[in-house]
Amino acid sequence: MTTNASTSTVPAPVVTIDGPSGSGKGTIAKLLADKLGFSLLDSGALYRLTALAALNAGAHLEDELAVAKIAANLDIRFAIAGGEVSAVLAGEDVSRDIRMERVSMAASKVAALPAVREALLQRQRDFRALPGLVADGRDMGTTVFPDAPVKVFLTASAEERARRRFDQLQGRGVSVSLRDLLEDIRARDDRDMNRAASPLAPAEDAVVLDSTDIDIDGVLQKVLELVQKNIS
Numbered sequence: 734m735t736t737n738a739s740t741s742t743v744p745a746p747v748v749t750i751d752g753p754s755g756s757g758k759g760t761i762a763k764l765l766a767d768k769l770g771f772s773l774l775d776s777g778a779l780y781r782l783t784a785l786a787a788l789n790a791g792a793h794l795e796d797e798l799a800v801a802k803i804a805a806n807l808d809i810r811f812a813i814a815g816g817e818v819s820a821v822l823a824g825e826d827v828s829r830d831i832r833m834e835r836v837s838m839a840a841s842k843v844a845a846l847p848a849v850r851e852a853l854l855q856r857q858r859d860f861r862a863l864p865g866l867v868a869d870g871r872d873m874g875t876t877v878f879p880d881a882p883v884k885v886f887l888t889a890s891a892e893e894r895a896r897r898r899f900d901q902l903q904g905r906g907v908s909v910s911l912r913d914l915l916e917d918i919r920a921r922d923d924r925d926m927n928r929a930a931s932p933l934a935p936a937e938d939a940v941v942l943d944s945t946d947i948d949i950d951g952v953l954q955k956v957l958e959l960v961q962k963n964i965s
């Protein structure tokens with residue numbers, strides 16, 4: 734048998750960035766995608782949009798089939814303006830709504846439902862295109878893109894992640910207590926790590942980066958080194 738190299742298709746390279754809430758995934762993924770000219774998948778936004786659509790429809794968040802149906806039929810698009818990505822649900826810009834704490838909690842609940850994860854799987858894989866993709870989430874390296882040539886598992890202590898979220902929300906004029914945020918982060922970590930379907934865990938071939946004592950630029954440099962080593 735002969736193989737014809739000119740007709741073989743090489744899949745677009747993917748850099749996966751998984752990790753718990755507040756570890757810096759979104760920040761690093763966006764900087765990296767800009768630097769490499771790659772597309773960006775914020776998979777958490779898909780779970781947040783599902784949660785918001787379910788809340789808007791008055792669905793029970795434990796009703797797996799009802800929420801999976803909502804996930805499968807989401808009318809969404811991501812619009813880019815001035816370098817910022819906004820999430821549009823049924824024609825309405827809901828970028829701010831999906832970041833509210835009540836939606837964050839609901840997202841972590843609907844993300845635990847296997848039928849919802851299944852409904853969103855192909856939609857996530859469809860983001861893969863040349864010249865490449867940076868995908869941020871919880872199971873990018875384990876389930877969605879298991880063949881990705883670069884897999885990063887970004888983490889930081891729960892206290893540091895709560896502090897970062899606190900500063901981020903204060904910067905947006907949202908008043909919250911640091912103690913409540915730490916409790917929320919611990920509750921979400923627990924749910925994300927202990928669910929049966931695609932739990933939050935590093936892929937066997939992921940590089941684990943603890944950013945507790947590394948600033949954003951330091952983390953970006955480390956990830957860029959991995960990209961240079963593994964993607965030609």
Ligand SMILES: Nc1ncnc2c1ncn2[C@@H]1O[C@H](COP(=O)(O)OP(=O)(O)O)[C@@H](O)[C@H]1O
Nearest residue numbers: 754755756757758759760897901944947948949
């Ligand atoms: N290495 C870091 N050091 C300090 N602050 C960081 C670092 N990485 C991210 N941040 C800040 O922490 C906050 C949460 O980051 P984000 O990227 O939204 O996390 P995630 O997507 O993992 O939830 C943001 O305000 C971001 O600027």
Ligand SMILES: Nc1ccn([C@H]2C[C@H](O)[C@@H](COP(=O)(O)OP(=O)(O)O)O2)c(=O)n1
Nearest residue numbers: 754755776777778780840841844870871872
């Ligand atoms: N690939 C993914 C992405 C997010 N999730 C879940 C985990 C979180 O509880 C919600 C929201 O994720 P998101 O990454 O937006 O949350 P943070 O910004 O890290 O707080 O969705 C998931 O289960 N799988």
